[in-house]
Amino acid sequence: MELVTFFETLWLARIPIIKGIGVTVSISVLAILVGTILGIGVGLALTYGNRPLRWLVRGYTDFIRGTPVLVLVLASYYVLGTVGIDLGPFQAGVLALAVFCSSHVGEIVRGALQSIPKGQTEAAKAIGLTFPQTFAYVLGPQALRQVLPAWVNTAAEMVKASTLLSIIGVAELLLRTQELISRTFMSLEFYFFAGFLYFVINYGIERFGRYVERKTSIPS
Amino acid sequence: MTGNLLEIRDLHKRYGEVEVLKGVDCTMAQGDVISIIGSSGSGKTTMLRCINMLEEFQGGSIRIDGEEIGYDTAGGTRRRKKEKEIARQRAMTGMAFQQFNLFPHMSAAENVMLGLVKVKKMARDEARIVAEKWLDRVGLAERRDRFPSQLSGGQQQRVAIARAIAMNPKLMLFDEVTSALDPELVNEVLQVIKDLARDGMSMLLVTHEMRFAYEVSSRVIFMNQGRIGEEGNPREMFLKPQTERLAEFLKTSTFN
Numbered sequence: 001m002e003l004v005t006f007f008e009t010l011w012l013a014r015i016p017i018i019k020g021i022g023v024t025v026s027i028s029v030l031a032i033l034v035g036t037i038l039g040i041g042v043g044l045a046l047t048y049g050n051r052p053l054r055w056l057v058r059g060y061t062d063f064i065r066g067t068p069v070l071v072l073v074l075a076s077y078y079v080l081g082t083v084g085i086d087l088g089p090f091q092a093g094v095l096a097l098a099v100f101c102s103s104h105v106g107e108i109v110r111g112a113l114q115s116i117p118k119g120q121t122e123a124a125k126a127i128g129l130t131f132p133q134t135f136a137y138v139l140g141p142q143a144l145r146q147v148l149p150a151w152v153n154t155a156a157e158m159v160k161a162s163t164l165l166s167i168i169g170v171a172e173l174l175l176r177t178q179e180l181i182s183r184t185f186m187s188l189e190f191y192f193f194a195g196f197l198y199f200v201i202n203y204g205i206e207r208f209g210r211y212v213e214r215k216t217s218i219p220s
Numbered sequence: 221m222t223g224n225l226l227e228i229r230d231l232h233k234r235y236g237e238v239e240v241l242k243g244v245d246c247t248m249a250q251g252d253v254i255s256i257i258g259s260s261g262s263g264k265t266t267m268l269r270c271i272n273m274l275e276e277f278q279g280g281s282i283r284i285d286g287e288e289i290g291y292d293t294a295g296g297t298r299r300r301k302k303e304k305e306i307a308r309q310r311a312m313t314g315m316a317f318q319q320f321n322l323f324p325h326m327s328a329a330e331n332v333m334l335g336l337v338k339v340k341k342m343a344r345d346e347a348r349i350v351a352e353k354w355l356d357r358v359g360l361a362e363r364r365d366r367f368p369s370q371l372s373g374g375q376q377q378r379v380a381i382a383r384a385i386a387m388n389p390k391l392m393l394f395d396e397v398t399s400a401l402d403p404e405l406v407n408e409v410l411q412v413i414k415d416l417a418r419d420g421m422s423m424l425l426v427t428h429e430m431r432f433a434y435e436v437s438s439r440v441i442f443m444n445q446g447r448i449g450e451e452g453n454p455r456e457m458f459l460k461p462q463t464e465r466l467a468e469f470l471k472t473s474t475f476n
Binding site for chain 1: 272273274303304307308310311313314315317319321322323324325334335338339367369370380383384387
């Protein structure tokens with residue numbers, strides 16, 4: 001019975017698969033975290049930076065967003081080494097994804113901040129708030145609510161993009177799956193299974209996003 | 221010190237090539253209620269916004285209680301004050317806007333409390349008491365936990381006025397606060413302003429409500445093309461305009 005064989009094989013391969021999931025999750029979490037922190041900086045620079053800074057950061061985001069993620073991953077692993085920055089495949093991969101993530105988050109943050117009416121800043125100024133206070137209590141909380149749906153989307157994209165790290169030999173879920181398939185030749189079953197796991201991770205992210213959205217929504 | 225609450229001297233403001241304020245002089249004493257009228261583009265809102273540095277200005281000076289606002293001009297050089305200093309000076313005045321500009325993610329009470337807690341460094345409990353007192357004053361005590369989206373335009377504007385007044389400003393600036401309101405909501409807001417005037421609050425109002433300006437003001441300023449075209453007490457101004465321009469303007473305004 002084929003289904004029985006599949007589950008037997010799956011059981012035998014459980015350790016590498018769980019490790020693969022662990023690596024995929026670590027890559028994604030690190031890339032999203034670092035990418036989001038960088039991205040907020042990018043968004044702030046694009047919105048409030050002076051002209052030279054804006055141009056510089058605009059150049060950065062346009063360049064990164066116009067480059068395939070796979071190229072970024074390969075460049076990070078192979079090119080950085082030639083200029084003396086020697087990163088392991090895991091670090092290089094996370095760096096590439098984080099940079100990619102930051103350019104997207106930066107645009108999302110910029111869009112959210114710019115969509116807040118100017119009157120909000122003026123009202124905050126009029127009661128004597130400084131700019132950092134205005135950002136912390138007035139603009140930031142409003143931007144956060146706007147950013148959330150697009151940010152969840154980007155986070156899910158990062159999980160999917162983590163599969164590209166299999167190319168440079170990071171033993172994440174896809175690479176583990178491929179190793180398993182090359183031993184068992186059960187490609188249909190295990191690709192399907194891997195797909196299912198990615199879906200579960202992203203579904204979890206989406207539910208989490210919805211939850212936060214609901215929690216922070218403004219009553220009307 | 222001259223004893224004036226507000227002293228504007230030769231105020232000039234340009235947007236690029238366009239000069240919108242061409243030398244405005246104005247003084248007001250404690251407790252004065254001054255309405256600024258004039259056609260759109262005459263510079264009345266801009267003048268108001270210069271007083272709390274929402275607009276930069278290129279020439280002249282503004283003093284509140286003798287303190288120079290926005291710039292240091294001592295010794296012949298003109299330097300913009302530090303951002304923190306300007307923020308402190310902005311808190312000397314309160315402002316209500318045409319579009320209310322309440323913070324949509326905060327309840328009415330939190331809107332009023334924000335400045336008290338963050339600028340006046342009041343404890344939250346204390347700030348809540350002050351906020352509730354002022355919300356009560358504008359007739360919204362029972363709506364204090366509503367969010368702006370749950371309030372009518374008139375109610376939002378009253379919260380916005382409470383938010384400004386609670387900061388205990390020396391001077392209130394009202395920028396066409398009823399222009400965005402449905403006609404039936406105008407009166408509740410005007411009533412709040414009248415009450416504040418009666419209590420001796422010093423205020424400068426940019427308004428299109430001529431009857432209101434007539435009733436509430438101790439003085440009216442007519443702005444015309446970036447200058448003060450005429451000023452005086454409301455009775456003289458509205459009944460016996462001295463300039464052609466003002467007569468013209470009053471003819472085209474509805475007086476209700």
